[in-house]
Amino acid sequence: MYQYDAIDQQLVNERVNQFKDQVQRRIRDEIAEDDFKPLRLQNGLYMQRHAYMLRVAIPYGMLSSQQLRKLADISDRYDRGYGHFTTRQNIQFNWVTLEESPAILAELASVQMHAIQTSGNVVRNITSDPFAGVAKDEHVDPRPICELLRQWSTLHPEFAFLPRKFKIAINGAEHDRAVILAHDVGLQLKKNAQGEIVVDVYVGGGLGRTPILGSLIKQDLPWAKLPSYLSATLRVYNRFGRRDNIYKARIKILVKALGPEEFARQVEAQWQDWQDTSEDFLPTEWERVAKYFSKPNYLQIADLPNTSILALAPEAEQKSFGRWLTRNVKAHQQAGYVSVTLSLKPHGTAAAGDATSLQMRQIADLADHFSFGEMRVTHEQNIVLSDVEQSRLFELYQKASEANLVIPNIGLLTDMIVCPGGDFCSLANAKSLPIASAIQERFDDLDYLFDLGEISLNISGCINSCGHHHIGNIGILGVDKDGSEWYQVTLGGAQGNQTSIGRVIGPSFGADQMPRVISDVINVYVEQREPAESFAQTVSRIGITPFKERVYPAKNIANEETTHA
Structure with missing residues (x-):
């Protein structure tokens, strides 16, 4: 993984010292809160419902074991012994004090980490495929x-004060595991007929209050032209993006207002100013960076057949081990190796995406012993060990079991994406975590979950959609209704190559109704599905009416509202 050079380290160290001075001045009331707010947000520090929250960048999801141990130390010393991994491949600490925040940033800098641009109207942490x-x-x-x-x-000076936050996702595989269509800019990397790396550029995606999928505005852009083309894109946004209304300030609103064709035309016009300039990447830049992502020292071994891998476990443990192999282990480019996903979705014991300091240290040990000391954070709030020998899978399974990290539910109903919601976030309309826990308790039978197959269920505590409810096969959105917490349900969302936005099925439900509602939805699927048909395929084929009829049994749904109001 990438290692800081002297310039990187100096920049981060100086930023820490700058923020330390700003915090001290705030504590002495030499800076008013309104003036201090943008300064702390530029360093990832939010004021939440109960305390400050610090969001730490994990660029494109990659972590070393040393860095994860440092995050564990920070959670013990400055927080409450855990951290929360997010859909943006970051980690958040929810109980930070203002006085200690500069010390945390200094600790992060000691292991080549920071919180720069994890907030504010800037280009945020760039995300990518966790299996890159x-x-x-x-x-x-x-x-x-x-x-x-x-x-x-x-710290790009021209893009430090954009109309609104700006998120970039990058994918280089056949299957989109970065959800590029749901980002302000999504980049699909590929190779042309000459074997050169080119990029398809999608712009104007995003979830939140107005969910929109990105539009393709540029095909086959040479990779080296990305800085100039993205500068042109951001310049059009910076110039014409709305600043008078926070709810209409994202680039997706501008693209929708102009139309993708007109937006692309304006970007092309701006881009002409940068043609054949030093703004673009040079081949030497690729060489400088790519060496940090060379293949590790793999053993030259053959792939093991599935029967041989299963036989690594004693007969009494083969059923549970086999389930884990089916759901949590992924094929690898290198013969004899696989990638393993450690589930951070233990049923009923912790919030989705949370890891205790003990678990962080255990995961770091697993990475050292089984995966060359590296790991990745996923969009779905889990952890990937990317390079595991097949012959050591049962040994890893046993070690991970001790840390409660082998729930075989990756891609299943209980592998939920869940934001912190009203338990922590001051923006939330409703709690997310109790709803997730209640649904997990209702669907605690692994045999049943395996029979259901792949179903994504995403939960957000407010319209900002940090839980990405819009693109869940089943989405749950917390809403405020007359001062009470209610929950709106959407069906038909999806991510990946068939990314789509779910449709609201009708009026919202009380918290105590949600396990029953999800059960009703699942029962309709079980009754209506055809052989080998997934939940998403069934919803696409039969529409949402059969589900509405089941969850609103005593009502005439024909004239029901499709919002919570």
């Missing part, structure tokens, strides 16, 4: 480009 560099369906390893764009966008 190892996925069998990969065309281009996106990590060097992720790193180059991270360096390009960090």
